[in-house]
Amino acid sequence: MSELEKQIQIYYDTNKIIKAYHLAFYLAGWDSETGCPIGTIQSRSDALGTLSELGFKIRTSKEYNDAIDYLYEHREELDPVLKHEIIGQKEDIEDTKKFPIEEVVELSKLENEIHPVYVQAKLASDFNMFKPYLEKMIGFQKRKIEYISKDNQFNNYKGYDVLLNSFEKDMTMEEYDKFFGLLKEKLVPFIKKVTAKKLDYDREFTTKVYPKEQQAIMSEYLRDVMDFDRNYTILRESEHPFTSGNGNKDVRITTHYYEDCISSSMLSIIHEMGHGLYELHVSDEIDATMSGGGASMAMHESQSRFMENMIGRSKAFWDTHYAKLQSIFPEQLGNVKEDDFYKYMNEVQCSLIRTEADELTYPLHIMVRYEIEKKIFNGSVTVDELPSEWNRLYKEYLGIDVPNDKAGVLQDIHWALGSFGYFPTYALGSAYAAQFYNALSKDVDVDKAVRSGNLKEINAWLKENIHKYGSSLDPKDIILKATGEEFNPNYYIDYLINKYSKIYDIK
Numbered sequence: 001m002s003e004l005e006k007q008i009q010i011y012y013d014t015n016k017i018i019k020a021y022h023l024a025f026y027l028a029g030w031d032s033e034t035g036c037p038i039g040t041i042q043s044r045s046d047a048l049g050t051l052s053e054l055g056f057k058i059r060t061s062k063e064y065n066d067a068i069d070y071l072y073e074h075r076e077e078l079d080p081v082l083k084h085e086i087i088g089q090k091e092d093i094e095d096t097k098k099f100p101i102e103e104v105v106e107l108s109k110l111e112n113e114i115h116p117v118y119v120q121a122k123l124a125s126d127f128n129m130f131k132p133y134l135e136k137m138i139g140f141q142k143r144k145i146e147y148i149s150k151d152n153q154f155n156n157y158k159g160y161d162v163l164l165n166s167f168e169k170d171m172t173m174e175e176y177d178k179f180f181g182l183l184k185e186k187l188v189p190f191i192k193k194v195t196a197k198k199l200d201y202d203r204e205f206t207t208k209v210y211p212k213e214q215q216a217i218m219s220e221y222l223r224d225v226m227d228f229d230r231n232y233t234i235l236r237e238s239e240h241p242f243t244s245g246n247g248n249k250d251v252r253i254t255t256h257y258y259e260d261c262i263s264s265s266m267l268s269i270i271h272e273m274g275h276g277l278y279e280l281h282v283s284d285e286i287d288a289t290m291s292g293g294g295a296s297m298a299m300h301e302s303q304s305r306f307m308e309n310m311i312g313r314s315k316a317f318w319d320t321h322y323a324k325l326q327s328i329f330p331e332q333l334g335n336v337k338e339d340d341f342y343k344y345m346n347e348v349q350c351s352l353i354r355t356e357a358d359e360l361t362y363p364l365h366i367m368v369r370y371e372i373e374k375k376i377f378n379g380s381v382t383v384d385e386l387p388s389e390w391n392r393l394y395k396e397y398l399g400i401d402v403p404n405d406k407a408g409v410l411q412d413i414h415w416a417l418g419s420f421g422y423f424p425t426y427a428l429g430s431a432y433a434a435q436f437y438n439a440l441s442k443d444v445d446v447d448k449a450v451r452s453g454n455l456k457e458i459n460a461w462l463k464e465n466i467h468k469y470g471s472s473l474d475p476k477d478i479i480l481k482a483t484g485e486e487f488n489p490n491y492y493i494d495y496l497i498n499k500y501s502k503i504y505d506i507k
């Protein structure tokens, strides 16, 4: 066995152990989110603490890190998937090494303290309560930027770009400025026209009760429509919907049923199945490596939003499946016209809360956060000024007044988690989705495929052009391969303006 083969063997053997730990954490996490007895929390958190220490020891073991170093030195001799993976691993290790141990200890202390304070501050709608902790967290982020950008052998990113790149590889302010600049120029005036109108339909059905048991029947129906293979997937309930998984043979999604809202769970299930299909469709070859799962946050979000918005809110979809929904809810929807239901599913409203925003106004919520984060890291806004800056931008972009911090600057948990640079990937995901949709339409008659009653044909295209690669390629390379061009936000703008001009009858 050559030295190279020996090191590859060490790398693979250690990954097997890491994957086994991952499975244990994944199952424990799933269990606690979907219904373990409340009394087990203390004893299980002790055991998980031990497991996590053991896992950390293996990941940071000298043998494993030496193998990665060796393979990195010899990366040109590796197959492309392993080469890409080793570069990513090496970059992570180098970044981690740059933090002084005191910083790591300080951060984990702050992480423990900040969460309960955030929850309390949000409940009390009191930004001042959260402020000192947020100041510390931002201070840490600024130092993180310095540590990572110092002597960086992988890229030259500085400032906020360091954080942006950590969530979506090679996306920087230069690219996001172009993207959000276009959204601001094209979408803000368009949304003003849309929201000046009110969709004309009878809203009585939106006030009815939709029992959970019947909604669950629709969920199972939607699993068939989406071709979400029951051999490898399950659906459960949880407080907030999410997707979780362990490789391409075990994908689990959750939903939350609201009996006073018929659209919420259906759309969230379609969204989570979009994430889930991505995981299921990673090729077996890639799944056996450490390059399974999605290529990035925005890539994952592109798949869920494609299913939720472009398929799940489309006319073709409801032309095909509305009769089924009516048959499940004859009393509530028996006399409701499909066209009215379609309008309800696509109604636009400038609102305060990001997670409840419609498809069209959603990116404006992200723009507000992006503008603010940029200012935080170029020093043009202080932590004191965050609430007023937030409120000012909501007025400017969405035309609404923010009544309090709970519905304003305190609404999202991301900053309390230290996730700065994360928000822009949500909007980027929708824009990727529109570009993929355009490419898909050249190969597949999407309308006809949706009307066939099953998404098999669409799924096959997504698998072949996006999903099968897992994270073995960078997002930019997948976009180029799948669509034949670099990221182009115009597809997203065109898609939105086209769709909502029709619905709102705007010439």
Ligand SMILES: [Zn+2]
Pocket (backbone or CB within 6 Å): 271, 275, 301, 304
């Ligand atoms: Zn999602």
